[in-house]
Amino acid sequence: MTDAPVHPPIIVGAGPAGVRAAETLVAAGLRPLVIDEAARWGGQIYRQPPEGFQRPKRALYGFEAGKADALHRAMADILPAVDYRPRSLVWNVENSALDVARDGRSETVPFSHLILAPGATDRVLPFPGWTTPGVFTLGGSQVALKFQGCAVGSRVLFLGTGPLLYLVAYQYAKAGATVAGVLDTSGFADQARAVPGMLRDPATFAKGVYYVGWLRAHGVPVHSGVRPVRIEGADRVEALVWRRNGREQRTACDAVAFGLGLRPETQLADLAGCRFRFDAMDRAWVPERSAAGRTSVAGVYVAGDSAGIAGADAAEMAGERAALALLEDLGRPVDSTRAALLEQNLAASARFRRALTDAFPFPTDWAAAVPDDTPVCRCEEVSAGTLRKAARDGEAAEINRLKALTRVGMGRCQGRMCGAAAAEILSQALGTGPDAVGRLRGQPPVKPLPFSAGILDKEAAP
Amino acid sequence: MPLLQRVAETSRRAVPFVLDGRPCEALEGDTILTALLTNGEQLRRSEFSGQPRAGFCLMGACQDCWVRLEDGRRLRACSNFIEPGMHVVTGAQPGAQP
Ligand SMILES: Cc1cc2nc3c(=O)[nH]c(=O)nc-3n(C[C@H](O)[C@H](O)[C@H](O)COP(=O)(O)OP(=O)(O)OC[C@H]3O[C@@H](n4cnc5c(N)ncnc54)[C@H](O)[C@@H]3O)c2cc1C
Numbered sequence: 001m002t003d004a005p006v007h008p009p010i011i012v013g014a015g016p017a018g019v020r021a022a023e024t025l026v027a028a029g030l031r032p033l034v035i036d037e038a039a040r041w042g043g044q045i046y047r048q049p050p051e052g053f054q055r056p057k058r059a060l061y062g063f064e065a066g067k068a069d070a071l072h073r074a075m076a077d078i079l080p081a082v083d084y085r086p087r088s089l090v091w092n093v094e095n096s097a098l099d100v101a102r103d104g105r106s107e108t109v110p111f112s113h114l115i116l117a118p119g120a121t122d123r124v125l126p127f128p129g130w131t132t133p134g135v136f137t138l139g140g141s142q143v144a145l146k147f148q149g150c151a152v153g154s155r156v157l158f159l160g161t162g163p164l165l166y167l168v169a170y171q172y173a174k175a176g177a178t179v180a181g182v183l184d185t186s187g188f189a190d191q192a193r194a195v196p197g198m199l200r201d202p203a204t205f206a207k208g209v210y211y212v213g214w215l216r217a218h219g220v221p222v223h224s225g226v227r228p229v230r231i232e233g234a235d236r237v238e239a240l241v242w243r244r245n246g247r248e249q250r251t252a253c254d255a256v257a258f259g260l261g262l263r264p265e266t267q268l269a270d271l272a273g274c275r276f277r278f279d280a281m282d283r284a285w286v287p288e289r290s291a292a293g294r295t296s297v298a299g300v301y302v303a304g305d306s307a308g309i310a311g312a313d314a315a316e317m318a319g320e321r322a323a324l325a326l327l328e329d330l331g332r333p334v335d336s337t338r339a340a341l342l343e344q345n346l347a348a349s350a351r352f353r354r355a356l357t358d359a360f361p362f363p364t365d366w367a368a369a370v371p372d373d374t375p376v377c378r379c380e381e382v383s384a385g386t387l388r389k390a391a392r393d394g395e396a397a398e399i400n401r402l403k404a405l406t407r408v409g410m411g412r413c414q415g416r417m418c419g420a421a422a423a424e425i426l427s428q429a430l431g432t433g434p435d436a437v438g439r440l441r442g443q444p445p446v447k448p449l450p451f452s453a454g455i456l457d458k459e460a461a462p
Numbered sequence: 463m464p465l466l467q468r469v470a471e472t473s474r475r476a477v478p479f480v481l482d483g484r485p486c487e488a489l490e491g492d493t494i495l496t497a498l499l500t501n502g503e504q505l506r507r508s509e510f511s512g513q514p515r516a517g518f519c520l521m522g523a524c525q526d527c528w529v530r531l532e533d534g535r536r537l538r539a540c541s542n543f544i545e546p547g548m549h550v551v552t553g554a555q556p557g558a559q560p
């Protein structure tokens with residue numbers, strides 16, 4: 001056996017990818033540092049409610065309760081063997097060290113080997129009224145239910161596309177909330193075309209069919225091929241006006257749960273110096289990685305949705321595979337049959353993912369239809385018109401230039417909520433594809449630090 | 463009517479707090495966002511347009527939910543828990559604008 005590394009390996013994120021990575025490293029006799037922003041492990045899909053909440057896992061995770069329980073137990077079992085840091089935000093990567101903020105203080109933690117598994121957030125595009133109280137992301141609406149036992153309104157309308165759209169609507173209805181409808185931006189034809197591909201994973205396909213069938217059977221209106229027109233209501237949502245086949249309709253509701261699939265959380269990989277590539281399927285820039293999860297930077301690995309959206313099962317496999325790669329790179333013996341099997345299964349899930357993208361395509365016509373006065377940036381309220389003007393004037397041929405000129409992507413969210421829209425609007429104005437306008441660069445802190453930065457005492461790790 | 467509706471987990475212990483000077487009740491384990499939006503309709507006003515905001519992502523990504531405590535601290539409402547006796551200022555009431 002080789003010597004233990006100078007620094008313990010670090011895993012960022014305690015979701016499906018991070019937990020399986022940690023488990024694999026512990027099994028090899030290492031003591032990884034697991035840093036997670038959340039108060040409890042589980043990540044997004046298997047997010048645990050705060051201590052003292054009582055719903056059983058079956059109620060929280062439905063068909064996925066068994067997997068949730070297995071993942072929660074896996075982490076509980078290795079807790080004594082990991083240095084687990086919950087409620088800790090990694091806000092910078094620089095000179096082979098992480099800056100980690102916890103309880104208003106920050107420390108610098110050096111690393112030699114780093115697995116990044118920070119997951120994803122909802123992908124959104126702007127539409128008139130989308131900043132009105134009562135419009136929440138789809139994932140956020142699920143967080144309210146799973147993590148807080150709340151519905152985001154008393155009559156909730158679901159808008160967007162992707163498997164989560166139907167899942168969360170179903171979870172709301174099951175929990176006793178009123179679902180005003182499900183408005184899918186993708187068309188029926190998209191879904192029909194994708195059926196053969198989705199049958200690669202019959203269990204997942206069957207669950208999707210079940211949710212849609214259940215919603216319809218319970219009288220929930222489900223429409224496809226929808227585009228939003230505007231939210232009605234000044235200080236809170238009163239209705240959504242939407243369009244289908246050229247005809248406008250209005251649905252009264254007091255909340256809208258909205259999402260167009262997910263976008264990978266890539267800022268940390270960017271700050272770590274990883275090379276990126278444009279992924280046509282995610283319609284986003286993602287870190288380059290090998291099948292094992294190695295990035296272009298030695299000692300830095302990516303796993304799970306942050307490396308490209310692939311779902312929770314794939315995240316578990318990718319986490320384990322990345323940890324095996326890390327062990328290989330430390331010169332430790334690893335089970336190569338296991339590694340090959342994981343890669344094979346990951347390739348299969350990528351093929352299924354492709355079918356999902358066909359079934360729930362990104363609405364490429366949406367951005368062009370956003371009126372000039374609609375804010376694209378929620379943080380600083382930069383409008384679509386401002387972006388179009390900068391592009392038309394020929395001053396911004398690239399997204400970071402657009403950012404410098406208009407401040408889009410410069411606000412507190414660092415482009416998480418406006419980045420996709422800014423790229424779409426710029427590329428449309430320039431008559432190119434979103435891959436041709438470059439990518440927004442990550443900047444520290446990747447999320448604003450609590451209190452003010454001045455209060456933070458930055459101290460070196462012992 | 464409050465924005466958020468409780469549909470489960472209602473037998474938790476009550477947590478008293480103060481919202482724009484008004485005594486309110488939340489439940490133990492509520493985030494500040496849940497505490498505020500089960501008692502009201504918004505978290506803050508945009509410093510640009512003055513329009514009300516009530517959070518968006520609920521997972522620490524959008525930064526829409528920053529609130530101010532009376533002691534001057536600023537917190538992300540979706541990712542911090544309510545504590546007994548907290549005084550939160552949303553600017554919803556005229557004159558309470560930060
Ligand atoms: C809100 C939401 C709900 C979802 N619900 C479902 C569902 O019900 N069913 C389903 O099939 N799929 C769901 N998905 C998709 C699902 O997230 C993924 O398939 C799966 O959770 C990915 O696992 P992961 O380990 O890659 O990342 P995640 O599970 O997202 O875990 C990432 C972890 O990293 C932490 N983190 C992120 N950034 C930092 C940082 N800078 N510093 C420290 N920690 C950080 C996060 O707090 C999180 O705990 C959901 C996605 C989202 C965003």
Ligand code: FES
Pocket residue numbers: 517518519520521522523524525526527528538539540541
């Ligand atoms: S609601 Fe998005 S960061 Fe809190």
